[in-house]
Amino acid sequence: MRDLSKDHRFLSINWATTREQFPRLEQLAVALARADVRGISPWREPVQEIGAKAAGKLIRDHGLTVTGYCRGGLFSNQGRAGLKAQIEDNRRCLDEAAEIGAACVVMVAGSLAPGSKDIRDARAMAREGLAELLPYARQAGVALGIEPLHPKYAADRCTCTSLGEANDICEALDPRGQGGIGVVVDVYHVWWDHRIAEEIARAGRGRRILAFHICDWLVPMRDMLLDRGMMGDGAIDIPHLRGLVEAAGYDGFCEVEIFSADTWWKKPGDEVIKTCIERYRTVV
Amino acid sequence: MRDLSKDHRFLSINWATTREQFPRLEQLAVALARADVRGISPWREPVQEIGAKAAGKLIRDHGLTVTGYCRGGLFSNQGRAGLKAQIEDNRRCLDEAAEIGAACVVMVAGSLAPGSKDIRDARAMAREGLAELLPYARQAGVALGIEPLHPKYAADRCTCTSLGEANDICEALDPRGQGGIGVVVDVYHVWWDHRIAEEIARAGRGRRILAFHICDWLVPMRDMLLDRGMMGDGAIDIPHLRGLVEAAGYDGFCEVEIFSADTWWKKPGDEVIKTCIERYRTVV
Numbered sequence: 397m398r399d400l401s402k403d404h405r406f407l408s409i410n411w412a413t414t415r416e417q418f419p420r421l422e423q424l425a426v427a428l429a430r431a432d433v434r435g436i437s438p439w440r441e442p443v444q445e446i447g448a449k450a451a452g453k454l455i456r457d458h459g460l461t462v463t464g465y466c467r468g469g470l471f472s473n474q475g476r477a478g479l480k481a482q483i484e485d486n487r488r489c490l491d492e493a494a495e496i497g498a499a500c501v502v503m504v505a506g507s508l509a510p511g512s513k514d515i516r517d518a519r520a521m522a523r524e525g526l527a528e529l530l531p532y533a534r535q536a537g538v539a540l541g542i543e544p545l546h547p548k549y550a551a552d553r554c555t556c557t558s559l560g561e562a563n564d565i566c567e568a569l570d571p572r573g574q575g576g577i578g579v580v581v582d583v584y585h586v587w588w589d590h591r592i593a594e595e596i597a598r599a600g601r602g603r604r605i606l607a608f609h610i611c612d613w614l615v616p617m618r619d620m621l622l623d624r625g626m627m628g629d630g631a632i633d634i635p636h637l638r639g640l641v642e643a644a645g646y647d648g649f650c651e652v653e654i655f656s657a658d659t660w661w662k663k664p665g666d667e668v669i670k671t672c673i674e675r676y677r678t679v680v
Numbered sequence: 681m682r683d684l685s686k687d688h689r690f691l692s693i694n695w696a697t698t699r700e701q702f703p704r705l706e707q708l709a710v711a712l713a714r715a716d717v718r719g720i721s722p723w724r725e726p727v728q729e730i731g732a733k734a735a736g737k738l739i740r741d742h743g744l745t746v747t748g749y750c751r752g753g754l755f756s757n758q759g760r761a762g763l764k765a766q767i768e769d770n771r772r773c774l775d776e777a778a779e780i781g782a783a784c785v786v787m788v789a790g791s792l793a794p795g796s797k798d799i800r801d802a803r804a805m806a807r808e809g810l811a812e813l814l815p816y817a818r819q820a821g822v823a824l825g826i827e828p829l830h831p832k833y834a835a836d837r838c839t840c841t842s843l844g845e846a847n848d849i850c851e852a853l854d855p856r857g858q859g860g861i862g863v864v865v866d867v868y869h870v871w872w873d874h875r876i877a878e879e880i881a882r883a884g885r886g887r888r889i890l891a892f893h894i895c896d897w898l899v900p901m902r903d904m905l906l907d908r909g910m911m912g913d914g915a916i917d918i919p920h921l922r923g924l925v926e927a928a929g930y931d932g933f934c935e936v937e938i939f940s941a942d943t944w945w946k947k948p949g950d951e952v953i954k955t956c957i958e959r960y961r962t963v964v
Contacts, residue, residue, distance in 0.1 A: 513917040519874065548832045550872035551899045551915035561874040588834035590803065590845040615835045620901060631835035633797040 397639045398647070400677055407676045408435025408463040409669060410609070410653035411442060417665030421451055424665075425458040431669045435649040437464040437607075438496065440489065448495035455496055463649045464541060464580065464607045465489070465498035471525035472518035472555065475509035482506075483525050490529070493538040499648075500541035500606040501533070502580055505556035518555045526577065527569050534576035541606040542566065543580035546588075548620060559586050559595040566604050573602055581641055582609035582653065584624060587632045593640055600644020608641050610634055610680055611654045622657035626671060628679035638680060650680055681923045682931070684961055691960045692719025692747040693953060694893070694937035695726060701949030705735055708949075709742040715953045719933040721748040721891075722780065724773065732779035739780055747933045748825060748864065748891045749773070749782035755809035756802035756839065759793035766790075767809050774813070777822040783932075784825035784890040785817070786864055789840035802839045810861065811853050818860035825890040826850065827864035830872075832904060843870050843879040850888050857886055865925055866893035866937065868908060871916045877924055884928020892925050894918055894964055895938045906941035910955060912963035922964060934964055 400406065411424055418424040421442040428436055436455060443451040443465075455462060468489040471482050486501075493501045505522035508515060526540055533540050542562040545554035556562055562579045570577050579599050586592055599605050612630030617623050627634055638650065652672045654660050660668050684690065695708055702708040705726040712720055720739060727735040727749075739746060752773040755766050770785075777785045789806035792799060810824055817824050826846040829838035840846055846863045854861050863883050870876055883889050896914030901907050911918055922934065936956045938944050944952050 508915055513915055515872070515915075515917070546831065547872040548830070551897055555872075557872045557874065564874070587799070588831040588839075588841045590841065590848075613835055617904060620904065631792055631797055631799075633799070 397642050400680055404432070404673045404676050405434055406649045407433055407673060408437055408461070408649040408651040409433055409672060410437040410466065410651055411439045412466070413652050413654045413660070413672070414665040414668050416661040417668070421446060422454055425454055425460060427665055427669060428460060429458040431666070431673060433669065433673070434459070434461055435463045435651065436460040437462065437466060437651050437653070439466040440492065443492055443496060448492040452496040461649065462496055462498040463651050464500050464502045465493040465496065466502045467504050468501040468540070469503035469522065469525070470506040472506035472509050472521040475512065476521065479521055479525065483528050486525065486529050487532055490533055490536045490538050494536040498538055500539040500578065500580070502607070503540050503542050504545060504554045506554065507552045508555070515550065515555050522555060523565055523568070526565060530569055530576055539575065539606055540577045541580040542577070543582060544585055546585045558589055559599065560591060563595055563598050563604070566602060578604035578606040580607040580609060581605060583632050583634055583637050584609070584611050584613055587613060587637060592637070596640040596644050600641070600646065603645065605641055605644060605646040607651055608638065608646060608648065609651045609653045611652060619657065622655045624654045624656055626654060626660060627652070627675040634680050650676060652676070681926050684964055688716070688957045688960050689718055690933045691717055691957060692721055692745070692933040692935040693717055693956060694721040694750065694935055695723045696750070697936050697938045697944070697956070698949040698952050700945040701952065705730060706738055709738055709744060711949055711953060712744060713742040715950070715957060717953065717957070718743070718745055719747045719935065720744040721746065721750060721935050721937070723750040724776065727776055727780060732776040736780040745933065746780050746782040747935050748784050748786045749777040749780065750786045751788050752785040752824070753787035753806065753809070754790040756790035756793050756805040759796065760805065763805055763809060767812050770809065770813050771816055774817055774820045774822050778820040782822055784823040784862065784864070786891070787824050787826050788829060789826070789838045791836045792839070799834065799839050806839060807849055807852070810849060814853055814860055823859065823890055824861045825864040826861070827866060828869055830869045842873055843883065844875060847879055847882050847888070850886060862888035862890040864891040864893060865889060867916050867918055867921050868893070868895050868897055871897060871921065876921070880924040880928050884925070884930065887929065889925055889928060889930040891935055892922065892930060892932065893935045893937045895936060903941065906939045908938045908940055910938060910944060911936070911959040918964050934960060936960070
C-alpha cells in the first residue's frame with residue numbers, strides 16, 4: 397500500500413467539491429495549481445460553458461491530469477422513448493472527455509423511468525446503452541467508468557447499486573477483457589457491502605478499476621444527497637478500502653468528491669482544498 | 681401467487697405503523713380486531729409496558745397471530761465490552777417472544793461500535809451473538825429472524841445490509857438446516873438489490889423466509905428514517921417481490937411496517953389500518 401503521507405501527488409479534486417466557490421473551470425484549475433494538486437475531475441457544466449477545446453487547453457496549461465469526466469449514462473431517465481437521445485448525448489460526452497484528455501467518463505446508470513416501478517427494465521436500458529457506446533468509447537480512447545451509486549439512489553439516480561452489479565455488466569459487455577469499460581469505486585457508495593473485498597479483487601483481476609473516489613459517510617446525515625463528509629469525519633474505514641483497490645492493482649489518483657451544502661460548500665475554496673490535502677496525507 | 685384481492689386474512693400490522701395513534705398494545709389489538717385484521721407484530725416497548733404474560737393473553741383474546749417481535753439483535757451497539765449484556769438482553773427478548781407466541785424475533789444486527797469505523801468487527805459481533813443465541817432460541821421455540829436493513833443504515837443501525845449477507849449467516853450458523861434461524865424480507869430494505877431474486881430463492885430453499893414486510897420507497901424521501909410510504913405510493917414493485925417470496929415457498933402474512941412522521945402517523949389510526957387493507961388487496 398502506498399505511503400501517501402509524504403506529498404499529495406496522487407490527489408485529485410472533483411469539481412463538485414468546490415463547485416459553489418469555484419464554479420468556473422478556470423477558477424478551480426488556478427486554485428489547484430496554486431495548491432500543487434495534480435488531478436482534476438470536471439463535470440460537464442463548467443466544460444460546456446467554455447467549450448471542451450478551451451477546457452482541454454486550460455487543463456493542460458495548468459499541468460492537470462483528468463482523472464474522470466462527470467458524468468455520462470442516465471440511460472433510463474426518460475424511459476425507452478428517450479433512450480436513443482440519451483445514448484447520443486453520451487457520444488457528445490465521450491467527445492468532450494477525449495478533448496479534455498479524461499481517462500474515463502463516469503457513467504451513472506440512471507433512474508427508474510418516469511412513473512415506472514420497473515427497476516429491471518431500467519437496468520436493461522443502462523446495459524443496452526453501455527453496449528451501444530462501448531465501440532465508440534474505444535475509438536475515442538476514453539473508457540466507460542461504471543460507478544455504482546449507493547442503493548439509496550436506486551429509484552431516482554442510479555439502478556446500478558453495487559460493485560458486483562457493475563462487474564457483472566463489464567464482464568457481460570467485455571467478456572474477453574479488451575478494455576474500454578470498467579468501474580469507478582467510490583467509498584461512499586460501496587463501503588457497506590459485505591462482499592466489497594471480493595468485488596474489488598474481481599474488478600482488479602479484469603484490470604477494470606478506473607478511478608477511486610473518496611469522502612466520508614456522516615452520522616447523522618442531514619441530507620440524502622448533499623451531506624457528504626470530509627475524509628476522516630465519518631464512518632468509513634478509507635485506508636482499508638484503499639488497501640483493497642491497491643492490492644487489486646490500482647495505482648492511480650484518489651479523487652475527492654464531496655457534496656456538502658451546509659459545511660464544505662460554505663467555506664473558502666482554498667481552505668477546502670487545503671483540508672483535502674491534509675486529510676489525504678493523514679487518514680486516506 | 682396468491683390472490684389477495686378477496687379478503688385480508690394474511691395482513692399483519694406492525695405496531696410501529698400506528699404507534700403514535702395506538703401506542704398501547706390494547707389500543708392496537710382492539711383496532712385490529714375491529715377491522716378484522718388477523719396479524720400483529722408488536723415491539724418490545726408496548727409489551728414490556730404491560731408485561732409479556734398480559735400481552736400474550738391480550739393478543740390471544742383478540743384472535744391475533746404474532747408475525748414477529750421487534751426487535752432483537754443490536755449486538756455491536758455498545759462495542760465488544762457490551763456484547764455479553766446485549767446477548768443477555770436478547771435472551772429476555774426471546775422469552776417475551778415465546779410468551780406472546782411470536783413466530784420469530786426480528787434481529788437487527790447492530791451499528792458500528794461507538795467511535796469505531798470497523799464494520800467487519802461489528803459484523804463479527806452480530807454473528808457471535810446470533811451463534812450464542814441460536815440454541816436458546818430453538819429451546820424457546822422462537823426463530824431468530826435476521827432482517828437485513830437498507831445499506832443507508834449500515835453505520836448507525838444494522839451492518840447486515842443485504843439478503844445475501846443474511847443468507848450467508850444462516851448457512852454458517854445452521855449448516856444442516858435444523859432451523860431456529862432465518863431471514864425477514866422487507867421490500868423497503870432489499871428492493872434495490874440486483875441479486876434479490878437469487879437470494880430470495882436461496883432463502884426459500886433453506887425454508888428460511890420467516891416474514892415478509894411491506895411499505896414503499898418514496899421519491900423524494902424527506903427523512904432517512906421516518907418517511908416510509910404506504911404500499912403503492914412509491915418506487916417498489918411489491919407484487920414482483922411478493923411473487924418471488926411465494927415462489928420460494930413463503931405462504932405467511934404480509935406485514936405492514938411504516939414509519940411516517942409527517943403523513944401516516946398524523947392520520948387517525950383506523951383510517952391508516954383501512955388504507956393498509958385497501959392497498960393490501962389492490963397493489964401488494
